[in-house]
Amino acid sequence: xxxxxxxxxxxxxxxxxxxxxxxxxxxxxxxxxxxxxxxxxxxxxxxxxxxxxxxxxxxxxxxxxxxxxxxxxxxxxxxxxxxxxxxxxxxxxxxxxxxxxxxxxxxxxxxxxxxxxxxxxxxxxxxxxxxxxxxxxxxxxxxxxxxxxxxxxxxxxxxxxxxxxxxxxxxxxxxxxxxxxxxxxxxxxxxxxxxxxxxxxxxxxxxxxxxxxxxxxxxxxxxxxxxxxxxxxxxxxxxxxxxxxxxxxxxxxxxxxxxxxxxxxxxxxxxxxxxxxxxxxxxxxxxxxxxxxxxxxxxxxxxxxxxxxxxxxxxxxxxxxxxxxxxxxxxxxxxxxxxxxxxxxxxxxxxxxxxxxxxxxxxxxxxxxxxxxxxxxxxxxxxxxxxxxxxxxxxxxxxxxxxxxxxxxxxxxxxxxxxxxxxxxxxxxxxxxxxxxxxxxxxxxxxxxxx
Amino acid sequence: xxxxxxxxxxxxxxxxxxxxxxxxxxxxxxxxxxxxxxxxxxxxxxxxxxxxxxxxxxxxxxxxxxxxxxxxxxxxxxxxxxxxxxxxxxxxxxxxxxxxxxxxxxxxxxxxxxxxxxxxxxxxxxxxxxxxxxxxxxxxxxxxxxxxxxxxxxxxxxxxxxxxxxxxxxxxxxxxxxxxxxxxxxxxxxxxxxxxxxxxxxxxxxxxxxxxxxxxxxxxxxxxxxxxxxxxxxxxxxxxxxxxxxxxxxxxxxxxxxxxxxxxxxxxxxxxxxxxxxxxxxxxxxxxxxxxxxxxxxxxxxxxxxxxxxxxxxxxxxxxxxxxxxxxxxxxxxxxxxxxxxxxxxxxxxxxxxxxxxxxxxxxxxxxxxxxxxxxxxxxxxxxxxxxxxxxxxxxxxxxxxxxxxxxxxxxxxxxxxxxxxxxxxxxxxxxxxxxxxxxxxxxxxxxxxx
Numbered sequence: 063x064x065x066x067x068x069x070x071x072x073x074x075x076x077x078x079x080x081x082x083x084x085x086x087x088x089x090x091x092x093x094x095x096x097x098x099x100x101x102x103x104x105x106x107x108x109x110x111x112x113x114x115x116x117x118x119x120x121x122x123x124x125x126x127x128x129x130x131x132x133x134x135x136x137x138x139x140x141x142x143x144x145x146x147x148x149x150x151x152x153x154x155x156x157x158x159x160x161x162x163x164x165x166x167x168x169x170x171x172x173x174x175x176x177x178x179x180x181x182x183x184x185x186x187x188x189x190x191x192x193x194x195x196x197x198x199x200x201x202x203x204x205x206x207x208x209x210x211x212x213x214x215x216x217x218x219x220x221x222x223x224x225x226x227x228x229x230x231x232x233x234x235x236x237x238x239x240x241x242x243x244x245x246x247x248x249x250x251x252x253x254x255x256x257x258x259x260x261x262x263x264x265x266x267x268x269x270x271x272x273x274x275x276x277x278x279x280x281x282x283x284x285x286x287x288x289x290x291x292x293x294x295x296x297x298x299x300x301x302x303x304x305x306x307x308x309x310x311x312x313x314x315x316x317x318x319x320x321x322x323x324x325x326x327x328x329x330x331x332x333x334x335x336x337x338x339x340x341x342x343x344x345x346x347x348x349x350x351x352x353x354x355x356x357x358x359x360x361x362x363x364x365x366x367x368x369x370x371x372x373x374x375x376x377x378x379x380x381x382x383x384x385x386x387x388x389x390x391x392x393x394x395x396x397x398x399x400x401x402x403x404x405x406x407x408x409x410x411x412x413x414x415x416x417x418x419x420x421x422x423x424x425x426x427x428x429x430x431x432x433x434x435x436x437x438x439x440x441x442x443x444x445x446x447x448x449x450x451x452x453x454x455x456x457x458x459x460x461x462x463x464x465x466x467x468x469x470x471x472x473x474x475x476x477x478x479x480x481x482x483x484x485x486x487x488x489x490x491x492x493x494x495x496x497x498x499x500x501x502x503x504x505x506x507x508x509x510x511x512x513x
Numbered sequence: 514x515x516x517x518x519x520x521x522x523x524x525x526x527x528x529x530x531x532x533x534x535x536x537x538x539x540x541x542x543x544x545x546x547x548x549x550x551x552x553x554x555x556x557x558x559x560x561x562x563x564x565x566x567x568x569x570x571x572x573x574x575x576x577x578x579x580x581x582x583x584x585x586x587x588x589x590x591x592x593x594x595x596x597x598x599x600x601x602x603x604x605x606x607x608x609x610x611x612x613x614x615x616x617x618x619x620x621x622x623x624x625x626x627x628x629x630x631x632x633x634x635x636x637x638x639x640x641x642x643x644x645x646x647x648x649x650x651x652x653x654x655x656x657x658x659x660x661x662x663x664x665x666x667x668x669x670x671x672x673x674x675x676x677x678x679x680x681x682x683x684x685x686x687x688x689x690x691x692x693x694x695x696x697x698x699x700x701x702x703x704x705x706x707x708x709x710x711x712x713x714x715x716x717x718x719x720x721x722x723x724x725x726x727x728x729x730x731x732x733x734x735x736x737x738x739x740x741x742x743x744x745x746x747x748x749x750x751x752x753x754x755x756x757x758x759x760x761x762x763x764x765x766x767x768x769x770x771x772x773x774x775x776x777x778x779x780x781x782x783x784x785x786x787x788x789x790x791x792x793x794x795x796x797x798x799x800x801x802x803x804x805x806x807x808x809x810x811x812x813x814x815x816x817x818x819x820x821x822x823x824x825x826x827x828x829x830x831x832x833x834x835x836x837x838x839x840x841x842x843x844x845x846x847x848x849x850x851x852x853x854x855x856x857x858x859x860x861x862x863x864x865x866x867x868x869x870x871x872x873x874x875x876x877x878x879x880x881x882x883x884x885x886x887x888x889x890x891x892x893x894x895x896x897x898x899x900x901x902x903x904x905x906x907x908x909x910x911x912x913x914x915x916x917x918x919x920x921x922x923x924x925x926x927x928x929x930x931x932x933x934x935x936x937x938x939x940x941x942x943x944x945x946x947x948x949x950x951x952x953x954x955x956x957x958x959x960x961x962x963x964x
Binding site (some may be wrong): 075105107108111116117122123354364365366367369370373374385386387389390391392393394395396401403405430431432433461463464465466467468470471472473474475477481483484485486487488489490491492493494496497498 | 526556558559562567568573574805815816817818820821824825836837838840841842843844845846847852854856881882883884912914915916917918919921922923924925926928932934935936937938939940941942943944945947948949
């Protein structure tokens, strides 16, 4: 009897986690990963640090090479293999090798990990000097462009965390940066009190910020090659433009194979990462997941989630039983040394989800003032009707990200605000205050609730 | 009708938290704090940083002055008032003002916050040059001694976290330091893999470490004033000695008033911080508390806990209803830049408590290697029989303390190891790895459990 065959489409985060987990459980499985690009298993969240030059070589971002997977884990990695069709009836995957050579690969179990791709609907996105920051190959092209050409002015389109990270990277390279965002706040999804800290950090480092600006098109001067960004409040000229306007799930392959999409437009999966199709799993930036605070499907593409989902899909495709129930919306970033992190819902999201949302903002310090503790802003969001914790956000030059983790666990556990003030969190003067920000905010919320 | 009178014995952490909370809820209450020393409301955990000189002035450690409490919060603070008797029958407290003048103070509600005091049973503890590091006045005397005299050699007796912090402070001042510990590991309560990191940090900074050494006595040379520490492995000579051999609950007052003590020897309280005596509450380092992992009483004196207990006692003494259910054993310290933190039980404690304890140790990094992430050691302890998380410990030059907080919340929530690998914890390359240490350790534990 031939070995059972597991085929995985996509080899970045979810795909390689799936392959690794399946191999661990099943030494006998024949595992093939089809990757359309030239790289697998790299730290996509590190791309801005490669663009800034803080990470010298792209190789440093690569966690494992295809050779490593082949030799050490007996996982067949086929680069430059773009899958063009899934045939569930015959359990076949059709790919084009090096863009031209057709290959048909049979599977017993299939995992779709096609990821996400930039949402690009602006005329002019294909002009020379216009980039995205969504994969390693693109980041290498962008840095080469910056290294080889005289660039003085940059426009970053998009005011989500990726846009801010790219603006930070450009400013560190000495570029004059304009950040153009469509929404009235930077960092949509964060509380206004946190957004304002991010904006202060940007403007303190000479990044110009234009909010509520919709980009209509990009054009280029034929002679100079200068680029012009035409937006709702005028036109900006620059030598380089990065579009960071969000990520869309890559679902075309799945959809045409009859795999069901969910309400968010991403692939629908159950908590075993199984799709609607027999023997087909999906994981990573191409799937939607459940938001454990709202209980509803959400599209929230992140590397950490992709790895967990991939691991779950890999285990189940290998005949095991693993579950991934969902996320609580944790997200962290750093802009010019300011850590910004959130978990759960913000007040607007909570109201939209039907909660009687209230929020409280507190100011404290990252650690004891007498040892140089930094100012720290925290926002706690809760449901007045049930008393349940709904979200927590922190901005500080120190310790914001790991501080929201405690709140993330509290969200997973469905804790109420009244459960928080007595949580036994760590304290010592070099890295905390006697009352942690989460506890202070919870006490404030309870005081507010009494009235 | 006269105002109701709340009297609080002790004005450091628990006492002032109680007073503040009571005042907030009851503007009409007459609140008096009797403090035998010269200070209230200071950061006792900051004392080692004052001794090292990192904190220049003792005033910086004082959070609020007695004047502040009097003027801003209408709380009467009586310094140099040592309470010598509680008369529950007549609801009277008898104190000595300035060590001689008897004062009798009536109460309607009483809160005992007499704290803890160093456990000193070694002959010679009263010699000149022998100190403890347990209160502000003592730290001021110690630093004055170091500033004014020629001291070259120091011995620290005690290898708990306070002993290590004092050794760190002395080494930073340029002293030759010997750390003498009774137990075979430094930092009793920590896993051996974590203890060894602490010892490496000490020896890398030229602190000599002698474990399994019991101190028998201290003597002084009459002429030179040199001190000699006589211990089980020999005699050491030094100009200054600090005893950091632990803290004992100060229960004499409570005991002679008929207030019941618990099995740990500290005052027994319910989860409202009420003692066995009518109208008498107790909080802080003089009480025992419940360990929420074992369900059993424990004496675990810490400033954070004292503040929470004080707040609870204050609210209840003021006629409110607040509860403090217990702790999960969280503790954090920093030794020469190495953060060390724990929560829950270690494997030995877990076995003693009747669990089928297993533990796993992992090595990872505090954040992405390509951005200079530091090595990080983590130990996870769990119960094989129920799958429940029992403890988590971390040592790293970065982020150890706030990393155990996520595990602390998981302990409060009674989570199982199987609940951990999918926790939605924060990630970004400057401050985390894609898989947090807690998740890696949990995955390892689950892998181990399968066999």
